[in-house]
Amino acid sequence: IGGIMGGLNSEVSDATTDILLESAYFKPESIQLSARALGISTEASQRFERGTDPNGVLYAQERATQLLVELAGGEVLQGAVDVYPNPIHPVEIDLKPRQINTLLGTELSTEEMARILESIEFQVKGETVVVPTFRPDVTRTADLAEEIARLYGLDNIPAAEYTRMPYTVPVNESDRFVDELRTILTGFGLQEVLTNSMINASVWEKWTGEPVYPILNPISADMSGMRNTLVLSLLNVVQHNINRQVSNLRIFEINRVFKHPGNLNQLPQEELRVAVALTGLREPELWYSHRESVDFYDIKGICEALMDKISLDYFRFIYYDNFAVSEESLAVHINEQRIGYLGRLRPELLAAFDIEQPVYVLELAVSPLLEHRRKERKYTAIPRFPFVERDLAVVVDADVEAEKLIAAAQKVGGKYLQSISVFDVYRGKQVPEGKKSVALRFVFQSRERTLTEEEINKTMDTIFRQLQKEFGATLR
Structure with a gap:
């Protein structure tokens, strides 16, 4: 061997x-x-x-x-065969005198350290130490400090009367962002839950349609794999609470999922995600409440409010469906990257968990949120001049998305157009079949002067002609 x-x-x-x-x-x-x-x-x-x-x-x-x-008394034959396909080169380590002196409690100069290291066949080239290959145990600055202390002599190092300790610890940007997400979501009235990462592999593969990374020698079948989504974990929490007569839930979890790499010789790919689940009544059951159930726009509103709180401006929604959501569902995109989805859970999935009331979910990858958020925030003075609101209701084909209408209006709206919002969508008797009415509200404002009626009318005409050109829009 x-x-x-x-x-x-x-x-x-x-x-x-x-x-x-x-x-x-x-x-x-x-x-x-x-x-x-x-x-x-x-x-x-x-x-x-x-x-x-x-x-x-x-x-x-x-x-x-x-x-x-x-x-x-042996006799040597000539020649030798040397097979060395991947040469191993000496390790180079930065010589950091200040760090070494801090570790040892000494005040040695760079020259003294170089002299000590060269005495054991280390090469010192400026601020770099070349470690000979016969010392594979020396790989970092702390190892150099150990060699210097050994040769300098521990008895020659005075006992320190005090020790410098840094009280400022660098904050991990990712951890701070996760704490920020947690604060925002609890501020929205959601409760945080923590669920087990180990799940029933066969059940989750059946519902997600994706392979689950298995666990060797699992404790039980219910802990035979690593989860690949947070949605089913939250659904277990919803089921547990409804079975105990707690049917109004607003919960979230920030945790890791584990993607199967396709090869069991590799570790699973870990991804941090945030997931939200809503079900039951929108407000507590009090005498003045309206007793309305949560719906698709509640979960969509949480997503939009979260993006606003973390200063992430450039995102959009696209129609989408997967194992969890189907009809009332959207994918969340940043640029061309899909970072998550939201919507109402499929009836067959709810039936599998014995849940008879609608459940709405949101699941987002945390890394793209951190990467694309706007870190620098600029504050501007409150405008001195009044804003002007104008409403425009147009009739378009039923399959035209409101987002596209807004994008077309923004292209020609000019520099004074501050915002566009949809305040009404109507399908009914007064609108032809296959059509819908979309009512848009425009807000105009200048920081230098009061806008005139003529300017606003001209801009609104330009916007309507653009909608007419792109979508065949007509005034309602």
């Missing part, structure tokens, strides 16, 4: 006359795994699993040959 134990048929005995010497370097990780798997610990395995000099192989072979000639 290479690097662990030799074979009986290759032992040297009194009758041996010819010897073929092989000098080899073995990868420490491979020797360590093999020795443990076989339950064998030898002098060779202990040496190789700690690392040897990969560039000392030929020297060791030549020294062994020399001893065979001198002590046993």
Whole structure:
């Protein structure tokens, strides 16, 4: 077994006359795994699993040959075969005198440190230390500090009367953003839940239609895989609460999902997501409440409000369906990247969980939210001049999206157009079949002066002609 134990048929005995010497370097990780798997610990395995000099192989072979000639009267044949496909080069480490002095509690100069390191065959080139390959244990600045302390002498290092400790810890941007999301969602009146990442693999594969990364030797069938979505986890929470007569829920979870890489020799791909679930009444059951149930626009509103709170302006909704949502559902896109979806859960999925009331969900990937949010916020003074509102109701084909109407109006709306919103959509007797009426509200405002009636009328005419040109819109 290479690097662990030799074979009986290759032992040297009194009758041996010819010897073929092989000098080899073995990868420490491979020797360590093999020795443990076989339950064998030898002098060779202990040496190789700690690392040897990969560039000392030929020297060791030549020294062994020399001893065979001198002590046993051997005769050396000419030539050697050297197979070294992936050369291992010396490690280069930055010499950081300030950090090393902080670690050791010393005040050594750069020159003193260089002198100490060069005494053990380390090369110091400016601010870089080249570590010889026979020292595979030295890989970082702290290792250099250990060597300097050993050679300088621990007795020569004075006991420190005080220790400098940094009280300011750099904040991880991702962790801070997750805390911000948590604060925003709880401010929306949602309650945070935490669910188990280990799930029933066969059930989740059935519903998601995607492979689940399995767990070796699971505790039970209900913990046989790593989840690939947060939606089903929240659905379990909804089911648990409804079974205990708590039917009005507004919950969220920020946690990881695990995507199957397609190869069990690789670890699953982890992704941090935020998911929301709404069900039941919109308001508590009080004498003044309207007893209205949550609907699609509640979950869509939470998504829009969340984007507004984190200053993410450029997102859009696209019609979408998947294993969880179908009719009342949208995908959330940033540029051309789909980062999540929202909508009403499919009836067959609710039936599988014995839930008889509608449930609306939202699931978003956290990383794109952090990447595309606007980090710098600019504040402007409140305008001194009044704004002007104008309404425009147009009749268009039923399949024309309001988002496209707004985009077309913004193209020609001019610099004074501040916002466009949809305040009414109507289909009925007064609108031809296959058509719908969409009412848009426009807000105009200037920071320099009061806008005139003539300016607003001219802009509104331009906007209507653009809608007429692109969508065949008519005034209602």
